[in-house]
Amino acid sequence: MAYYSPTAILTDAQKTPTTFSLAVPALSPLNNSAPITPTTKLDLPLWLAEMLAVSKPAGPSSSALATLDMPAALGGKVLNALRADPRSVELRQQAQWFYGLGERMLELFEEEEMGAVLLDTFKQRALEIADKAQNTRTAQQGGDSGDFMSGLDETERQLFRAAHDGTHAVKKWFETTSRT
Template sequence: MAYYSPESILTDSQKAPCTFELGVPGLSPLNNGSAIEKGTKLDLPLWMAEMLAVSKPAGPSSASLASLDMPSALGQRVMNALKADPKSVDVRAQAQWFYGLGERMLELFEEEEMVDVLLDSFKQRALEIADKAQNTRNVQKGGDNDFMGGLDEAERQLFRAAHDGSSAVRKWFDNSSRS
């Protein structure tokens, strides 16, 4: 995570499921005031779930406080849908920072297949994003709302950059042809 990057902070604030391996009574505020016992499952911000997963209690126990599980946004159902047709998946509905979440989870889990699926999906979707960005006149109105609604934040930034770059080239070409 980049220290001052808002994108990294927002990515790490997305929820990730974790299962407590030990009872931790001092963390009851995380569980609506109920005691956290062994086996308790909670969706916590990724940064916190990661810290609990790598934390070891004092003493002879070698177990971590909690185990971190793969978020449903990156589950097998979503991976299968991305394999079938990446352009049809509303990744924003899965996670606002979908690819950032994938990147963070891949830092923690060795999932070679997920790497391939996410990379292939981003490439295919980027081609459509570039095409729409060059053929959309007014990005402020949102262009194609259905299209923009399904993009995660990284894809939206890519769309804006491609749209602004295409507009700048058109303006430059128009200005240079008038001279």
């Protein structure tokens, strides 16, 4: 992803559970000034956690500073729910940039199955987004759209906006050319 893309920056700022495997005194500000010992668990932003997980300290021990765990948003519970019915899960409650987080995790872990579930989820939800974006006016009056939107993650919201803008622009052209 692009360096200056706000999407990429915000995606990387999401928290991931990280378990330290060494004592790291210099990083104690991360832990509210409490000392960091092996087995300390912290929720760190993805960019920081990734750097800690891949960097190896100089010295005899060959293990990395910390190990990454799968964030709860991509845990078994959520994936099972997605497998059962992709449309009923409120992805935004899991993570604001749910798919972005998923992509980053797929880069770091070999998780063939999670990738398949995410792809399938996205496809099915995209169809629903296309339908909902068609008739926002009726949906907004019924108050249904608000609920629906609150369950979408940011990528899906952009998709919703793109679909809606397309229909809206065509309608606007028809209206302006009908005048005079």
